[in-house]
Amino acid sequence: MKAMMLAxxxxxxxxxxxxVILGQAGFSSQDRATGPAVRLDN
Incomplete structure (x- = not known):
């Protein structure tokens, strides 16, 4: 049981x-899938 809780x-x-690490590194799907010709509404 202890091993399962640790896992x-x-x-x-x-x-x-x-x-957190991938978000800070710019690997989000929004950053990877958009280019300069794409306008995103925030």
Whole structure:
């Protein structure tokens, strides 16, 4: 049971960490899928 809870915590840390790191690095789908000819309404 202890190993399972540790694995769940590790999954949560990896998921949140990768989301933050990739967001800061400019790898969001909005950044990757748009070009200079695309106008996005914010």
């Amino acid at each position: 769940f915590a590790a999954i949560a840390v990896i998921a949140v960490g990768s989301n």
